[in-house]
Amino acid sequence: NAGVMQNPRHLVRRRGQEARLRCSPMKGHSHVYWYRQLPEEGLKFMVYLQKENIIDESGMPKERFSAEFPKEGPSILRIQQVVRGDSAAYFCASSPEGFRSSYEQYFGPGTRLTVT
Amino acid sequence: RKEVEQDPGPFNVPEGATVAFNCTYSNSASQSFFWYRQDCRKEPKLLMSVYSSGNEDGRFTAQLNRASQYISLLIRDSKLSDSATYLCVVSRSNDYKLSFGAGTTVTVRA
DSSP states (O other), rough: OOEEEEEEEEEOOOOOOOEEEEEOOTEEEEEEEEEETTSSSOOOOOOOEEEEEEOOOTOOOOSEEEEOOSSSEEEEEESSSSSGGGOOOEEEEEEETTTOTTTTOOOOOOEEEOOO | OOOOEEOOOOEEETTOOOOEEEEEOOTTTTEEEEEEETTOOOOOOOEEEEEEEEEEETEEEEETTTTEEEEEEEEOOOGGGEEEEEEEEEETTTTOEEEEEEOEEOOOEE
C-alpha cells in the first residue's frame, strides 16, 4: 500500500511566480491536511479538506494561498505570487474515513519550496 | 507564547547513554499527546502516543504531567540510529489539528 505521495519534492520559484504542490493521499483515505514547516520551527496546520470540500482553512494565509481536493486527482495547494517568506517545507497528511484519533494522520515526504 | 515549546538541544550523547528531554504545552484543553520523530527534515513519523499513566515502548519511555503541562521522553541505551529530531505534538480531544513543537535534536555518537 503506497504511502502519501507528494510532488514535486523540491520546487524553486522566482518571486511573483505561482507554486503548485500536489498530494495524493494513501489509498482509501479521504481526509487530507496540509502543514507548513518554516526553518527552525514546528509544523503549522494550514488546511483540512475532504473530497470537494474545504472543512477548515483557519491556518491558511488570507491572501495568495488556496487549496482544493477535487473528486478525481490529487489535492493541490496553490500559492500565487510567491514571496521569499513562502520558502518552507510543505507536508501533506491523510487519514482514513471515519477516523476518531488525530494521530491517524500519515505524512507524505513533503515539498521543499525555495523562492529566489 | 507558542502552544508547544521544546528545548532545541542539541543533545550529544555517546552510544549506550540515557537521554531525556521535556516539552511544555500552553493549552490546558489539550487531550492527546504524541512524540514524533523527524530525520533530516523528512516527514514526521509517529514514535509513540503519551498516556496519562506514562507508557513505555522498548527503550523509549514517555510521561505526561497534566498539572504542570509537560511531556517527557526518555531514551535508554541510545543507538546511533536514534539520532534525529524529536517532535512533541499535542491536540485537543478528537481534534484533527496537530500542534507541533519545533523539535529537540539528539545526536548519538559512537
